[in-house]
Amino acid sequence: NAGVTQTPKFRVLKTGQSMTLLCAQDMNHEYMYWYRQDPGMGLRLIHYSVGEGTTAKGEVPDGYNVSRLKKQNFLLGLESAAPSQTSVYFCASTRLNTEAFFGQGTRLTVV
Amino acid sequence: GDSVTQMEGPVTLSEEAFLTINCTYTATGYPSLFWYVQYPGEGLQLLLKATKADDKGSNKGFEATYRKETTSFHLEKGSVQVSDSAVYFCVPSSNDYKLSFGAGTTVTVRA
Numbered sequence: 001n002a003g004v005t006q007t008p009k010f011r012v013l014k015t016g017q018s019m020t021l022l023c024a025q026d027m028n029h030e031y032m033y034w035y036r037q038d039p040g041m042g043l044r045l046i047h048y049s050v051g052e053g054t055t056a057k058g059e060v061p062d063g064y065n066v067s068r069l070k071k072q073n074f075l076l077g078l079e080s081a082a083p084s085q086t087s088v089y090f091c092a093s094t095r096l097n098t099e100a101f102f103g104q105g106t107r108l109t110v111v
Numbered sequence: 112g113d114s115v116t117q118m119e120g121p122v123t124l125s126e127e128a129f130l131t132i133n134c135t136y137t138a139t140g141y142p143s144l145f146w147y148v149q150y151p152g153e154g155l156q157l158l159l160k161a162t163k164a165d166d167k168g169s170n171k172g173f174e175a176t177y178r179k180e181t182t183s184f185h186l187e188k189g190s191v192q193v194s195d196s197a198v199y200f201c202v203p204s205s206n207d208y209k210l211s212f213g214a215g216t217t218v219t220v221r222a
Contacts, residue, residue, distance in 0.1 A: 033210055042200070042214030043155075050208050058209065090154055097143045097162075097204050102154035 002026050006091050006103035013081040013110045021076040021106050023091030029101075031094050032074040033058075034066060036087040037105075043090065049074055081110045113138040113203045113211065120198075120217040124191055132186040132216045134175075134201030142203040144168075144177050144184040149198040149215070158186075158199070191220045 004025045013019055023032065030051050035043040035058075045058030049068040063085060065077045074093075078085060086109050094100040118133040136144065141163065148158040159168035164179035175186045184201060198215040 031208060031210070035212070040214070043212035045209060045211060048209065056208075059211075092155075092210065094204075094210065096208075099145065099157045099160065100147075100155075100202075100204075100210060102156065104154045 004091055004093055004101045004103040006089075006106050008106060009104065010107050011109070013078075013108065015082060015110060017081050018077070018079050019081065019108075020078075021089055021091075021108075023074045023076070023093075023103060025072055025074075025093040025101070027093060027101065028071070029093035029095055030071075031096065032068065033092045033094075033100075034064070034074065034076045035090045035092065036060065036085075037090060038087050046076065046089075081108075083110045086110045113142060113209075115201050115203060115211075115213055117201045117213060118216050119214070121219060122216060123219045123221065126193060126220055126222050127190045128220075130186075130188045130191045130195070130218065132199055132201070132218070134184045134186065136182050136184065136201070136203040138182075138203040141179075144175070145202045145204060146173070146175055146184070146186050147200040147202060147212070149200070151197070155200065155212075191218075193220050193222050196220045 033048045034046040047066040052071040089106045091103040092100045143162045145160045146158040147155045159170040161168040161177035167176045200215040
């Protein structure tokens with residue numbers, strides 16, 4: 001049972017480049033989330049999804065897009081990376097009112 | 112939506128000291144309550160939980176009691192170890208799909 005898997009684990013991008021982060025869960029969870037974590041800022045919610053084919057904005061959605069074409073996958077896209085998007089990104093999945101499971105994180109640096 | 116007021120850190124303690132991290136929540140209905148822990152360089156993981164009033168969650172020597180009358184879920188440990196150095200997050204979970212974590216409390220235990 002893999003739980004929540006994020007790929008890649010590390011990435012360095014140049015300003016203006018695009019990339020997609022993949023989150024995959026094998027627990028048949030309805031809800032999936034993308035967060036970013038910056039020093040002293042805790043976890044801030046970027047986007048989330050309450051089911052296949054649905055997405056919604058979180059606290060800091062600007063500069064990111066997401067898609068949930070399959071229930072087990074939640075993709076986070078950066079169309080034109082900026083240095084302000086340098087961060088550690090975490091994906092999580094859960095069912096309502098139960099424990100959330102997290103991936104190990106993706107460390108992204110934009111230069 | 113659901114929210115928490117969590118004791119601000121950082122908190123620095125000596126080994127074998129008593130640790131308390133205060134958490135009060137605001138939520139609709141009767142949420143489940145969770146404490147998550149993030150060890151250095153890792154993703155978040157569940158530390159303990161309580162699903163109804165007066166429940167006590169416990170794990171790894173940590174305890175927290177669901178106090179409905181004071182809307183609190185304070186985390187305690189009687190004798191901390193260096194390995195307890197981490198960031199701790201208090202999270203209510205009810206019918207709010209936006210799973211919010213906030214800044215957490217950074218705890219450093221010195222030998």
